[in-house]
Amino acid sequence: MLNVQAITKLYGDRLILDDISFSIQAGEIVGLVGENGAGKSTMLQLLATLSNPTKGNIFLDDLSYQKHKKNIRKQIGFVPQDIALWEEFTVEENMVFFEKLSWKNKTKQQLKQLCLDMELDKWQEPVNTLSGGMKRKLNLAISLIHDPKVLLLDEPTVGIDLKSRKEIGNYLKRQALEYNKIIVYTSHDMDEIITLCDRILCIGEDPFYKNILNETEKNIITF
């Protein structure tokens, strides 16, 4: 379980997140929505240990983020918003490159299967020749090499076609359901969030998001 306890984040004098608490169970997919600048990315950075809260603490199972940062990181898969790949490498080379630096060793066959599971079959193709959807899938696959418990995705489907979005969405659902992974997902696409997520965390004051979410039957938490 991921447990966020009374988190406050200040950048200088600017208050970004104010006393936020929530918890996410294993196997749950949680969407993080809000207008630009509301603090979605900041929250994701905090959950990914890339930034420290000004106040409060976060726990993964019984491990405190403050005290066990290195151990926590071993259990986190972070999918950055930018496509973080070696563009001149093939899919295989990208996977092998990050496997060599990863916490867990995997065979080439296992890496290939990981790609095939999300319908990424262009194993020998250089990344710079792949479609946007394929690149996004590879971006996700690399973050899963070390079998993380928690998967944090920062707008992972931005700028890709509907088919690839569906494939990524289905894959994430399987990951949560079959492997009990905690998945936190940010997106501006409300339809995608509503379809994919079990719960939705809405950050910020913009009534636009709250009004849309009020029409759904999802469990919504607003901050």
Next chain:
Amino acid sequence: MKSIIQTRLIHWKKQWLSLLFWLIFPIIASLLIINVTSLIQEDSKIPVGFVLEENTPMAEALLESVKDSPLIRVFEVTENQARDMIERHELDSAFIIKDGYEQQIHRGNRNKLITSYKSDLSFAYTPVSEMVVSYVQEDAGKAKAAHTVMHLAETLKTSEAVTFDEIISLSEEIQSREDLLRTTFSFNHGPSNGNDADITIWNVWGLWAIFSILSTLLLFDWVIKERNSSLVSRFSFIRFSYKSYLLQNLIFYTAVLLFVDSTAALVFHLHVGETINFRLVGAIISFRFICSMAAFLLALLFKNVYLFYGVSFAITLFLAINSGAVLPIEGLTGRFEWLEYLNPLHPFLHQEIWNSWLIILILILGIWFAKGGKLNA
């Protein structure tokens, strides 16, 4: 480290051509300059024609003595060829060793032994003729001395009879053994070269060091390229901190460059006759550490790779000038000795292993690694 090597090899597979070029560039460029300047030196020798009208040992020895001069290129021709070539200004001058040269020398005759030709454009006739005359005088002097010894032996009626050839060969032996005056030319702190014919105007290790600095700087552009990429965020979730990843890559690069440096030492030994000794090996290792660490730390300061390339060329040019390889700076370094110590080439060219640059760079690298920061996981 094994993982770092494997990941670096994936990178190198994609850029093997440029990598190979910059790795061997210092060796190739140094040898090219040495060979081209040697060729130019060869072409700039004074062309002088020699006509041998007799093939006696003394005449041939005279020709060999002239050939040994580092400033003269000898063409063996006939008298007619020599005249034609002088008319076409292909020869500066020509000398004919007349028939009966050895006999005349034996008789102690020193007049009209050699005939010479020159043209109105023969700028080097006087020094060359002086040189030839000095060799003939030497032969005549030896002959006269031999005749004097033989005459003494005959007058004093010694038991051992000595021949002319024995006296000449003994005098040559004594001459070579007790070389009264010998001067060799070499650059300050450069390798001493006993053979005047092999003089080169460049110090091969000096050239290599300058090209090595440039190639090392350009090889380390990976630091900027990889730090600029969006991939940096992934390094928070791998086994190594990003700093550790960079540092291990620096070590691997340095090891590969050291291997290439040892190849350079071997190539220079085989092609230019440079001696390999422990001091040289130590100096190369020290220089390599300095170059790699400096290139790495410099690259860390840049975000724009093209700006880094520009600065790399500027630094190389500055060090080349400061080392005296391009312009003589003895006057300047004589007044400001500290200028020499600022130059990392200085200790290398003096084959010094320990120097202030090595210690300073190790300290800076240590501080960089120990200092916390965004890049440290």
